[in-house]
Amino acid sequence: MKVPREIDLSLVTEAVKGLLIKANISIGQDIYNALVHARDRVEESPVGKYVLDQIIRNHDIARSDQMPICQDTGMAVVFTDIGQEVVFRGGNLVQAINSGVEEAYREGFFRRSVVADPLFDRKNTGTNTPAVIHTRIVPGDRMTLLVTPKGFGSENMSALKMFTPAEGPEKVRDFIKETVAAAGPNPCPPTIVGVGIGGTVEAAAIMAKRATLYPIGRRNTDSRYAALEIESLAAVNDLGIGPGGLGGRVTCLDVHIDFAPGHIAGTPVVVNICCHASRHAEVTI
Amino acid sequence: MKYAGRIVTPLTDKAVLSLRSGDKVLISGIIFTGRDAAHRRIADSIGGNRPLPFDLNGQVIYYVGPSPTPPGKTCGSAGPTTSGRMDPFTPLLLDLGLKGMIGKGTRSSEVIDSMVRNKAVYLGAVGGAAALISKSITRMETVAWPELGPEAVFRMRVEDFPVVVLIDAYGKNLYETGPRQYLRDPAGRPGEE
Ligand code: SF4
Numbered sequence: 001m002k003v004p005r006e007i008d009l010s011l012v013t014e015a016v017k018g019l020l021i022k023a024n025i026s027i028g029q030d031i032y033n034a035l036v037h038a039r040d041r042v043e044e045s046p047v048g049k050y051v052l053d054q055i056i057r058n059h060d061i062a063r064s065d066q067m068p069i070c071q072d073t074g075m076a077v078v079f080t081d082i083g084q085e086v087v088f089r090g091g092n093l094v095q096a097i098n099s100g101v102e103e104a105y106r107e108g109f110f111r112r113s114v115v116a117d118p119l120f121d122r123k124n125t126g127t128n129t130p131a132v133i134h135t136r137i138v139p140g141d142r143m144t145l146l147v148t149p150k151g152f153g154s155e156n157m158s159a160l161k162m163f164t165p166a167e168g169p170e171k172v173r174d175f176i177k178e179t180v181a182a183a184g185p186n187p188c189p190p191t192i193v194g195v196g197i198g199g200t201v202e203a204a205a206i207m208a209k210r211a212t213l214y215p216i217g218r219r220n221t222d223s224r225y226a227a228l229e230i231e232s233l234a235a236v237n238d239l240g241i242g243p244g245g246l247g248g249r250v251t252c253l254d255v256h257i258d259f260a261p262g263h264i265a266g267t268p269v270v271v272n273i274c275c276h277a278s279r280h281a282e283v284t285i
Numbered sequence: 286m287k288y289a290g291r292i293v294t295p296l297t298d299k300a301v302l303s304l305r306s307g308d309k310v311l312i313s314g315i316i317f318t319g320r321d322a323a324h325r326r327i328a329d330s331i332g333g334n335r336p337l338p339f340d341l342n343g344q345v346i347y348y349v350g351p352s353p354t355p356p357g358k359t360c361g362s363a364g365p366t367t368s369g370r371m372d373p374f375t376p377l378l379l380d381l382g383l384k385g386m387i388g389k390g391t392r393s394s395e396v397i398d399s400m401v402r403n404k405a406v407y408l409g410a411v412g413g414a415a416a417l418i419s420k421s422i423t424r425m426e427t428v429a430w431p432e433l434g435p436e437a438v439f440r441m442r443v444e445d446f447p448v449v450v451l452i453d454a455y456g457k458n459l460y461e462t463g464p465r466q467y468l469r470d471p472a473g474r475p476g477e478e
Contacts, residue, residue, distance in 0.1 A: 044467070045466070047309075047463060048467075051411050054411040054414045054447070055411060055413060058415065058417040061420065062416040066355075067352075067416040068416065069362070069415065070413045071350060071415040072366070109353045109361055110353070111353065124434065153412060156367075185389060185460055186369070186389075188389070239468060240467030242464060242467055244389070245389075245464070246451075246463040246464075247459070247462070247464045247465070248463070248467050249467060
């Protein structure tokens with residue numbers, strides 16, 4: 001019989017804290033490279049090039065001065081895949097994750113942007129907790145933590161639509177394009193668009209959020225979905241919104257699509273937009 | 286893109302009228318911060334005939350909620366927030382002499398009409414370029430409502446704060462003219478100029 005692997009929860013707290021500090025300060029190399037490529041090779045608009053240049057210089061300054069890339073250090077979203085042979089010791093998993101968030105935002109001098117009640121008093125919790133936690137139980141004895149501080153300029157521009165079985169991929173592409181068009185300059189373009197297709201409403205939303213975190217240039221392994229990603233990216237960039245929404249070719253750095261089996265009667269599609277400050281970091285313990 | 290020039294706050298009508306949508310300019314001088322909660326309080330103060338935390342005449346408001354100031358720094362990261370949420374309050378402030386706003390994102394037609402009437406300008410800082418912008422902030426102090434945390438009103442001294450004129454005092458809007466130039470129709474042909 002297999003012996004369960006123990007993970008001390010203080011390790012989880014440390015990991016979440018470290019990942020959030022890293023993500024808020026230093027952008028992933030794939031995004032950095034995509035921004036440089038966009039500025040030097042793709043963008044035609046002078047103001048668009050200028051905006052891209054400021055964004056790139058901002059990443060350099062954030063990294064060298066250890067400052068948050070953006071003042072909106074977001075709501076902490078934590079995806080965790082837990083091996084079924086893992087046993088946690090030393091407390092409570094949710095609390096351990098939230099402690100990591102709280103410590104990261106305090107020690108990193110990050111802005112706390114979470115309110116306890118979303119509708120009535122909207123009082124700030126003062127700790128940037130609770131995090132939004134998505135847990136999956138997977139085979140094995142390891143645990144993966146993927147964190148992303150999600151800014152709301154772009155989150156606010158996301159959309160859900162229920163499609164009928166008769167509606168095909170063109171309709172989905174049009175919905176992606178319409179959502180980006182309606183967002184205009186607000187989500188801080190160039191954006192990264194994550195799309196979740198199928199399953200139920202909440203399953204599609206979680207897929208879409210995860211999809212925003214895929215590396216730039218990653219294509220769906222199903223060639224039909226990969227083609228839809230490429231077509232949607234081209235359609236979105238035809239909008240002319242451009243960097244900062246001031247006009248240009250580069251409105252979006254990539255469109256990532258994920259899909260899941262769905263019901264015979266309908267297909268939820270969620271378009272989740274992430275700004276150019278697509279901050280995320282991952283570790284396996 | 287070259288800088289069209291430098292402007293110094295407080296803004297005069299002459300300075301405002303010299304700015305054109307699409308110009309890239311550097312701002313120096315004193316600016317005030319304010320976002321959702323501060324705007325609501327400013328509007329309440331005006332409604333209740335209570336004094337305002339600062340005289341709006343000729344001033345510039347920056348829509349920002351900075352991240353906390355780390356030790357040894359003047360200010361945390363301080364990029365613009367979405368301006369549209371301030372739209373319901375803005376005409377009131379413009380009528381009281383506010384001359385400039387710094388933010389990101391589109392404005393309502395009421396705001397643009399009021400800007401033209403009051404000779405005011407809407408300037409854009411690059412959303413997400415928050416660490417870079419913080420470098421041009423040389424002093425920062427709280428003016429009102431510290432209990433609002435990042436949403437308090439701060440007085441900032443800025444030097445060469447880089448902005449683009451988004452909507453000028455003639456109502457010309459870069460968010461309309463810019464994207465239109467690069468729009469391509471679904472067949473891939475360029476859109477009308
Ligand atoms: S949308 Fe992103 S880059 Fe823009 S202000 Fe929000 S967090 Fe920052």
